[in-house]
Amino acid sequence: MLNDQHSSDVPETKGNGVRNLLFAFTVLALIAVAVRIYLIHRERVEADKPAAAAAAPSYTDDQMIMPRHLHQTDVKDAKELNGKRMWVYAAGQLNAYPATPTHMDYAHPGPLLLGAEPIDVVNFIEGKAPASAFSRVPKGDGQVFLLFHRPSDPGKLWGTPVGFKDGKFYTFYLDECFFYDDPHTLYKHWGEARWKAIDEHRAEKGMSEMQAQLALGQVSKPGPGAPGNRTVVYDNDGKPVTMTFVKDKAVTVE
Template identity: 30%
Template structure:
């Protein structure tokens, strides 16, 4: 006959198992819901007759929610969505230490990254918040870039906002060769749209008060700042940014 303590342990184990199953089911439901949202968005665009093919692009996502699910990043290469936004650090594989005191650089526009591992790391001076770090190699050296954090047992993973998990050349295969050539040369040319500009020179900062008809965006561009004025979504004026990066 089971003792009261054994019965209590069994009940506790069952509650934990139920919680895990519920969490997993909720994640699967959310993932499928997001996939349906992407399909519905494309259908609405077709029905509305949108002429910009970019609107029909619906990149796949991983929807990671903890350390284990974030390791999905190791299953395929990634491409950076917004260059010059995300700082990466030197990493020592032997000791599995992230050198938070040594910023190694910024991920570049649509830079291809092959992630080999995802680990937890704690930055100096912090004890309650742990960084989720994606490990990759560049020029035969190891680096780590934050893709989320954990605090109090709760995870916030933002890798889906950082990376494409499909080759952007395939996602935006409808772009002309001239546009792709400008992107690969890290140039913004008149007639390019904002997505194409981000692919070419990275993240941008729009001026306050910009409208859909006319918009001014400042691009740090890795230390070579540009300012682009868009008219009706197309670059009309491209010049060096006197305001700096």
């Protein structure tokens, strides 16, 4: 009969291996639990943190200025400007035409209205533009003409179209074409030297696009790129000027 005294016992080396394996599994499980607890804690801490304050938007001095808009809806609204002074914003976009108190003469276009040029409002009248007449303002069923004096020639009455009628409704472009307050005061931070160049309608290095538009007119051909970082050719009443802007400062004038 064979001796089977130890037939049911696990060899010592094998028992140690099992115990070591169980210990390793236990340690790994504890580590996994600890990592999970840490991740949950971190998520909760992050969630409880106050949201970071959004960075305050940065505005230039020009962007901080909001010229007044009056939103005229009829001729009566427009006539509230009678007797007041306005300054041209839409430089080079509007012609002045000889006028009488009741008529504007489209047949004899006069000079362009230049940037920041002052005009003294006399009245607003209605009339029709001839079919052949050029006008940047739609002709509609009829136009609204602004009658005014130029301070440089106060004895002569001029007119220019500033709105049109479509059925019973009027559309005005006064807000888009004029300053109701002196731009020399609104933008006094530009300095006297810059304003002297604008009023003399000269382009200079260092000008912004807005300053260049007031100096040379809004009729232009911009090249590729965002405003302030591109090359713009200004018509300048038939005497083209090319300006290249970087960070809204003219770096070349040709």
